[in-house]
Every structure is written in structure tokens, then in C-alpha cells.
Amino acid sequence: MDYLQEMAKYYTTQKQKEFYHDFLDPKQIDGLEFWDEIQIGEESEIPIKFEVKAEDLKAFAASVPDDNPIFYDEEYARQCGHDGIVAHPLFVTQIRFFLLQGGGHGSWNRTPGARNPGQIIEYYDPIRVGDILTLKLTSYDKWIKRGKYYMRALSQIYDQYGNLKMRYFSTLILPRTKADVLRFLKGEHGLEA
Amino acid sequence: MESKLTFETIKCGDKLPTVKQHLSQEDIWHFAVGSLDMNPVHCSPDWCRTSQVFGIPETVQHGQMTLSLLTKVITNWAYSSGGMMKTFEAKLIKPVPVGSTCTYGGEVSELHPVKKGKDFVAVELWALDQDGEKVAVGKAQVTIP
Numbered sequence: 001m002d003y004l005q006e007m008a009k010y011y012t013t014q015k016q017k018e019f020y021h022d023f024l025d026p027k028q029i030d031g032l033e034f035w036d037e038i039q040i041g042e043e044s045e046i047p048i049k050f051e052v053k054a055e056d057l058k059a060f061a062a063s064v065p066d067d068n069p070i071f072y073d074e075e076y077a078r079q080c081g082h083d084g085i086v087a088h089p090l091f092v093t094q095i096r097f098f099l100l101q102g103g104g105h106g107s108w109n110r111t112p113g114a115r116n117p118g119q120i121i122e123y124y125d126p127i128r129v130g131d132i133l134t135l136k137l138t139s140y141d142k143w144i145k146r147g148k149y150y151m152r153a154l155s156q157i158y159d160q161y162g163n164l165k166m167r168y169f170s171t172l173i174l175p176r177t178k179a180d181v182l183r184f185l186k187g188e189h190g191l192e193a
Numbered sequence: 194m195e196s197k198l199t200f201e202t203i204k205c206g207d208k209l210p211t212v213k214q215h216l217s218q219e220d221i222w223h224f225a226v227g228s229l230d231m232n233p234v235h236c237s238p239d240w241c242r243t244s245q246v247f248g249i250p251e252t253v254q255h256g257q258m259t260l261s262l263l264t265k266v267i268t269n270w271a272y273s274s275g276g277m278m279k280t281f282e283a284k285l286i287k288p289v290p291v292g293s294t295c296t297y298g299g300e301v302s303e304l305h306p307v308k309k310g311k312d313f314v315a316v317e318l319w320a321l322d323q324d325g326e327k328v329a330v331g332k333a334q335v336t337i338p
Contacts, residue, residue, distance in 0.1 A: 009222075
């Protein structure tokens with residue numbers, strides 16, 4: 001089964017069509033940052049921007065799936081007290097995967113074999129259609145617990161006016177080294193625990 | 194529009210309406226495209242048969258999809274009344290393999306009367322699989338106008 005072809009049936013937005021889909025492409029593995037290379041305290045301002053379009057917000061909500069009209073119907077959302085269609089609380093997932101697709105700092109989220117143990121998000125200002133978002137990324141912490149290799153990043157997302165939209169502490173359990181990831185790339189298990 | 198939720202009408206112990214969701218591989222692919230998380234642990238059944246990231250030969254629901262469905266409990270309850278999430282944190286306890294059916298729910302645990310427009314509540318969230326085992330727990334703070 002070609003799963004990439006199966007997923008292509010769901011593309012509706014420009015960003016989805018332009019996204020680099022193949023997380024198993026050996027060429028992209030060379031650009032990843034691996035657990036044993038992460039430098040705590042490293043900060044980056046990711047150079048590309050995320051312009052929020054209504055189709056991006058709607059596509060995320062539809063994929064949850066969540067058919068609440070606040071995510072699709074601007075007039076209804078305004079009647080409910082919002083100032084336009086609402087961004088789903090986990091919309092940050094799409095923002096980060098889009099902005100971090102280029103490899104280098106923050107590329108761990110594309111790692112084959114990564115596991116998600118939980119997340120923390122603080123919301124400061126709603127994301128709106130027309131926002132042009134930028135990401136300041138900090139390698140916040142990494143630790144070993146019961147043989148698993150954890151890392152935590154802090155993503156601070158700003159709009160074009162410099163307003164802080166949210167702070168997102170994302171945690172992952174990762175394969176420790178590039179050699180471990182390459183085992184996953186071949187379809188072998190590459191975790192120590 | 195349903196009757197409007199207000200801070201004054203909420204009590205500690207209020208149970209939020211649950212969300213029940215069956216998980217198919219098509220659901221996972223759809224979420225992968227919506228979130229742009231196309232990791233093979235979710236998307237490639239062939240790869241999962243041998244790599245077994247979670248020790249099982251099947252694809253699993255995105256952790257972010259589990260969290261999205263947890264927050265659906267909040268958005269269903271409060272967003273049509275102008276409510277908005279202030280904070281959210283959650284822990285994923287066990288993977289959700291394709292074919293699972295999970296139920297997501299919540300209960301109001303704290304009331305924070307700050308001032309009109311800034312009042313917020315805390316909600317404890319949980320997700321159970323079809324065997325009644327917890328797959329995730331969380332807590333959200335929600336501003337209620």
C-alpha cells in the first residue's frame with residue numbers, strides 16, 4: 001500500500017500540497033537533529049512564516065474531526081462572541097510541522113520512531129485569519145527516564161505585530177542517535193526502551 | 194444557537210458532555226494531512242508491522258489527535274458561548290491503535306472568579322478506550338465570558 005497516495009486524497013489546502021510529505025526519505029534524515037546532538041538553550045528564529053488562511057483553519061478542524069460551526073462559519077463565530085472563525089486549540093500542530101519542515105533545529109518532530117508523551121500549551125491571543133506567524137524555538141530540556149530519551153522544546157509564536165500568540169512546550173521521546181533512526185528507516189525497531 | 198453558558202451557571206463537579214470516536218486508518222490519514230504530521234508510525238501500516246515503535250504491529254492515533262479530541266470536549270461545551278482555552282496540558286498514557294473506540298470527557302474542578310470577561314474555570318479531562326482503560330488525562334483552563 002502506498003500510504004502517501006492514500007493521504008493525497010485528503011489534500012485541500014495550498015500548504016498541504018506544497019508540504020514535504022515523505023518522513024522516510026533518506027535525504028531528509030541527513031537534515032534531522034538527533035537527540036544526542038540537541039544543545040539545551042539553543043534558540044532559533046525560524047526564517048519562514050505561516051500566513052493563516054481560512055482553508056488552513058478549516059482543514060485542521062475537519063481532520064480532528066470537529067464539525068462545530070465556530071471553526072467554519074464566520075458569521076456564526078461572531079454571533080458566539082469570537083472575532084472570526086476560530087483556530088482549533090491544537091492548530092499549533094499544523095503551524096509547527098509547516099514551519100519546521102526544512103531540517104536543522106527543531107526537525108526532531110519529523111523523526112521516524114518519535115513518541116508523544118504529552119504537551120503543554122499557554123494561549124495568549126487568538127489566532128486569526130490573516131495573521132502572519134513566526135516561530136521562536138528554544139531547546140528547553142532533555143532527560144533520560146526509564147531508558148527513554150526525552151526532549152522538550154519551547155515554541156513561542158508571534159504575529160506580524162510582535163504579539164505573543166502562544167507558548168507551547170512540546171515533549172517527545174526520541175531515538176537517541178542517527179544510527180537508531182536509520183534502523184527505523186529500514187523498518188527495524190530502533191528504541192532502547 | 195444553544196443556551197449560553199455563563200460563569201455564574203457553572204459549578205464544580207459539572208460533567209461535560211462526552212465525545213465518542215472510532216478510529217479508522219482513513220481517520221488517521223485525514224488527521225495526518227490536517228496536522229502535517231505524516232510520521233509513518235501513524236500513516237504506514239506496512240512500516241508499523243516491522244518497526245513496532247510502540248511494541249505493536251499496527252498504526253496508532255497521533256498523540257496530537259488524542260489531544261485534539263480531548264479539547265473537543267471543551268470546544269463543544271464552551272466555545273459557542275464565547276469561551277476560550279487559556280491553558281492546556283495533557284499526558285498520553287498508552288497508544289491508541291487503529292480500530293479503537295475512545296470516549297473523551299471532562300469535569301469542572303475549579304472556579305476562578307477574577308473579573309467579568311476574565312473569569313475562568315479548570316476542567317479535568319480524560320480519555321478511555323473501549324476496555325475502559327485511560328489513554329490520556331489532562332487539564333484545561335477555560336475563560337468564560
